[in-house]
Amino acid sequence: MHVIYFRFELQVYNVTRYLSDHPGGDEVLLAAAGKDASEEFEDVGHGSAARLMLDEFYIGEVDVFIKANTEVVITPTLAAIDKKKKSLDPINKFLYFIVLAFFIITLGVGFHFFNLSS
Numbered sequence: 001m002h003v004i005y006f007r008f009e010l011q012v013y014n015v016t017r018y019l020s021d022h023p024g025g026d027e028v029l030l031a032a033a034g035k036d037a038s039e040e041f042e043d044v045g046h047g048s049a050a051r052l053m054l055d056e057f058y059i060g061e062v063d064v065f066i067k068a069n070t071e072v073v074i075t076p077t078l079a080a081i082d083k084k085k086k087s088l089d090p091i092n093k094f095l096y097f098i099v100l101a102f103f104i105i106t107l108g109v110g111f112h113f114f115n116l117s118s
């Protein structure tokens, strides 16, 4: 069981001195104050002029941490399960045994002939 946090950054704009000049009116800005207004800003379809003005009002950013309200159970992936299965596989053990036996026999035969010739 894991607790998941989402972390993201929000840009903060101080639009106080733009309230009276905003073509969309001051009400929408005041209603969005202190909140994440990204969606509303995009929904209106602000053009490049509005985007260029953002720099003028930018004052910084805040880090936002949100705790997911569901408990997340992380299950192993199929590949991980498969790998685990393979390591316990008796056929694999048998193959290792064959390779080891072959190695020992080769060494034995080698020593045998070496001893005979000396």
Ligand code: HEM
Binding pocket: 013, 015, 022, 023, 024, 025, 028, 029, 032, 037, 040, 041, 044, 045, 046, 047, 048, 049, 050, 051, 053, 054, 057
């Ligand atoms: C720093 C933030 C903002 C800036 C600099 C800005 C700037 C502008 C500008 C320049 C326009 C004229 C149209 C254009 O050039 O796209 C505009 C229109 C508008 N904006 Fe904003 N805006 C900001 C935030 C917002 C927010 C947060 C909202 C909504 C919650 C909003 C709602 C509107 C609306 C409704 C219009 C009128 C669209 C129309 O009548 O066609 N604006 N804004």
